Amino acid sequence: MTDRPALRVTDVVKSFGSTTVLKGVSLELEPGSIHGLLGQNGAGKSTLVKIMTGVHGAGSFTGVVQVDGSTVQLTRPQDARQLGIGYVPQEIDVVEHLTVTENVLVGDLGSGLRFDRRAADRRCRTLLDQLGMTIAPRTRVSVLSAAQRQLLMIARALALTPKVLILDEPTTSLTDTEAVALGHILRRLAATGLGILYITHRVREVLDLCDGATVLRDGRVVEQLSRSDLTADRIVTAMAGRQVRTCSRAAGIRAAVRHCPSATSASAPRAGRPPGSRTSPSTSTRARSSASPGSWAPAGASCSPASSGPCRAPAP
Ligand SMILES: Nc1ncnc2c1ncn2[C@@H]1O[C@H](COP(=O)(O)OP(=O)(O)O)[C@@H](O)[C@H]1O
Ligand SMILES: [Mg+2]
Structure with missing residues (x-):
């Protein structure tokens, strides 16, 4: 303070x-x-x-x-x-x-x-x-x-x-x-x-x-x-009040930050922009690490292209 x-x-x-x-x-x-x-x-x-x-x-x-x-x-x-x-x-x-x-x-x-x-x-x-x-x-x-x-x-x-x-x-x-x-x-x-x-x-x-x-x-x-x-991780966990999984999509959904093994496998879905989206996913106003998270889902949910939209909080 x-x-x-x-x-x-x-x-x-x-x-x-x-x-x-x-x-x-x-x-x-x-x-x-x-x-x-x-x-x-x-x-x-x-x-x-x-x-x-x-x-x-x-x-x-x-x-x-x-x-x-x-x-x-x-x-x-x-x-x-x-x-x-x-x-x-x-x-x-x-x-x-x-x-x-x-x-x-x-x-x-x-x-x-x-x-x-x-x-x-x-x-x-x-x-x-x-x-x-x-x-x-x-x-x-x-x-x-x-x-x-x-x-x-x-x-x-x-x-x-x-x-x-x-x-x-x-x-x-x-x-x-x-x-x-x-x-x-x-x-x-x-x-x-x-x-x-x-x-x-x-x-x-x-x-x-x-x-x-x-x-x-x-x-x-x-x-x-x-x-x-x-x-x-910290933001999403705090927002949701429980451990959740976040998925990076700096170059698509290619790595899971936590609890998302399917996203790192060879068969993981390729990155796709949501319909109507016009930009590359990670253009930062400041230098960031490559793990700019693009989506998240509660632990246990499947990691699918549908979750690759802008990073949003869960519905209440
Ligand atoms: N004028 C109001 N009268 C009664 N309940 C309200 C009013 N404004 C907000 N609320 C309630 O207060 C809670 C917080 O709302 P809000 O501050 O709009 O949340 P957020 O902006 O985080 O979505 C919600 O449950 C909402 O329904
Ligand atoms: Mg509001």
Whole structure:
């Protein structure tokens, strides 16, 4: 733990009615780092993020939220934004009939000040450049792809010059290629000092991208890993709560990391990209070992091409 992480939550407990979904969660995010937050569906990731971003306001949970070392009370999303916490929610939320600039600078539009369209386009252009987007600021959002919309949401968060950027499952609607490109963008942003909390249930993205990770299961932190401890085995076992098998597919399914003897035999299925997938399987944003895991399955399950899709957590 450092003295002044960009963001820290300590001992957060959150209930909905009689159901407690966060049971004493602590986590911290260093400036200039990308930290993965993992867990199966329903583990509590989005709920935790909503506490960090004022969506679930102070008073609706117990525990401490600190920004830059100071304890804060986030009663609404605006409080979090003002403190430099940018948030891109899981659901893409754009206004189709408005332009890119209008969507990105929506905060300025709502301020009541006269909207200088040309200045706004220039500001938007700068933000788009940061994300490697070449589209014109006056493009209607209705013509944008899912990936462009995702980047647009990130541009909107960056428009507030945050110190922390929280991305909830940002690759849900991206292809592998687009997800890798996003990874490069995020590394560049982190290099500027931004702390990035990257929520996902995809293990491989965390291995490729993150400097550390926290794994939630059933509302509790079950693993906190530094960069040197990040392995598919540890993440997947923590997510599932039991020993599971992970299969490498750096050059296809050619080796089993654990409990997967069939994958190493001569008759092991050859690597195949899932239908519709467009990229090579292991393009890392940072140098990694060749054992970039692409799939996993509970111990005892068969190792088949069907399991060679992007590394995902088991269904709850
Ligand atoms: N607004 C809500 N009201 C009631 N239950 C909720 C609400 N939001 C989340 N939950 C429940 O809290 C648990 C954790 O959900 P969530 O934080 O969305 O998990 P994750 O993002 O890890 O998939 C789930 O059981 C979910 O059904
Ligand atoms: Mg979620």
